[in-house]
Amino acid sequence: MAVRLKLVAQALAVGIVVGLLALLVWKLARGGPQHVKAGQEAPNFTLDRIGAPGKLSLASLRGKTVVLNFWASWCITCKAEARLLESASHRWGGKGVVVVGVDSNDFTSDARHFMRHYGLTYPVVHDKDGGRANRYGVTGLPETFFVRRNGRLSGHIPGQIANRAQLDAGIRHALAS
Amino acid sequence: MRVVVVLAAALILAVPALASEQHPTLAELEPQIMCPVCHTTIDQSDSAIAQRMKTFIRARIAAGDTASQIKDKLVAQFGPAVLANPPRKGFDLLAWILPLVAATAGAAALGLLAWRWSRRLAEPQAAPASAGPLDPDLERRLDDELARFEG
Numbered sequence: 001m002a003v004r005l006k007l008v009a010q011a012l013a014v015g016i017v018v019g020l021l022a023l024l025v026w027k028l029a030r031g032g033p034q035h036v037k038a039g040q041e042a043p044n045f046t047l048d049r050i051g052a053p054g055k056l057s058l059a060s061l062r063g064k065t066v067v068l069n070f071w072a073s074w075c076i077t078c079k080a081e082a083r084l085l086e087s088a089s090h091r092w093g094g095k096g097v098v099v100v101g102v103d104s105n106d107f108t109s110d111a112r113h114f115m116r117h118y119g120l121t122y123p124v125v126h127d128k129d130g131g132r133a134n135r136y137g138v139t140g141l142p143e144t145f146f147v148r149r150n151g152r153l154s155g156h157i158p159g160q161i162a163n164r165a166q167l168d169a170g171i172r173h174a175l176a177s
Numbered sequence: 178m179r180v181v182v183v184l185a186a187a188l189i190l191a192v193p194a195l196a197s198e199q200h201p202t203l204a205e206l207e208p209q210i211m212c213p214v215c216h217t218t219i220d221q222s223d224s225a226i227a228q229r230m231k232t233f234i235r236a237r238i239a240a241g242d243t244a245s246q247i248k249d250k251l252v253a254q255f256g257p258a259v260l261a262n263p264p265r266k267g268f269d270l271l272a273w274i275l276p277l278v279a280a281t282a283g284a285a286a287l288g289l290l291a292w293r294w295s296r297r298l299a300e301p302q303a304a305p306a307s308a309g310p311l312d313p314d315l316e317r318r319l320d321d322e323l324a325r326f327e328g
Binding site: 072108128 | 214
């Protein structure tokens with residue numbers, strides 16, 4: 001009886017250790033940013049809008065080319081590209097292109113202030129815990145993704161958008177593919 | 178008498194805790210709040226967002242918010258992961274209970290083992306089980322060896 005009890009206790013201890021190891025591996029595999037590559041489906045999201053009521057879902061923009069810009073008000077380089085994105089939203093708006101801002105890890109009040117300051121009129125959503133940025137594999141802000149009409153990624157610009165030509169090239173590539 | 182001492186100690190500990198809840202300081206709150214981009218508490222971070230969070234906490238303290246109110250506002254902005262300690266409710270309660278359960282179970286198992294070990298030491302050594310008859314072949318070899326040794 002004692003031997004059997006000892007065996008059960010040992011099996012239980014081994015089981016707990018294996019379970020904890022499995023949990024650690026799962027966390028390491030899923031916890032960090034998951035890099036989405038060109039050609040893959042852009043991960044969907046439904047997030048609260050900032051500066052407008054309601055939510056916005058990426059899936060609702062299917063059929064349009066989407067420029068997805070991850071940013072935050074505290075990010076210095078995001079300021080430099082804000083007007084570039086606003087300008088692109090007007091220039092390309094008539095050609096089925098939508099610019100969407102994803103404000104990550106930020107106070108909504110600061111984001112609203114930022115949007116007013118830079119005159120942003122395109123839709124901005126609040127990714128409060130940075131979870132959506134993680135799903136796209138964003139490792140630093142800003143980062144911009146181009147989503148084709150079929151919902152697949154055509155490419156992305158890690159870091160600050162260098163100039164209007166770089167942004168337009170990304171949009172053209174997304175429209176063409 | 179012992180009950181009175183325990184109650185007095187509990188009261189002595191509860192008063193500062195209550196004061197900290199009603200009138201928190203930045204130094205008290207900083208180690209309880211995570212910086213969402215650097216994954217350390219904000220007292221260990223100089224990142225732009227950590228600085229902004231400290232400014233926010235200072236402003237809320239000045240406005241008279243309690244520690245819980247400030248934390249709730251930060252959770253509303255950054256999600257529950259902004260809290261360094263998981264909340265003591267719902268599924269997160271497990272994070273508080275499980276270590277206690279594990280420690281109690283470990284102590285109980287250790288106590289049981291120690292008790293069994295001490296009991297075994299206290300018991301007189303049982304006489305070895307009587308040996309059965311030797312294998313005839315082995316017995317013959319043993320006799321031969323003894324005879325050769327004595328001879």
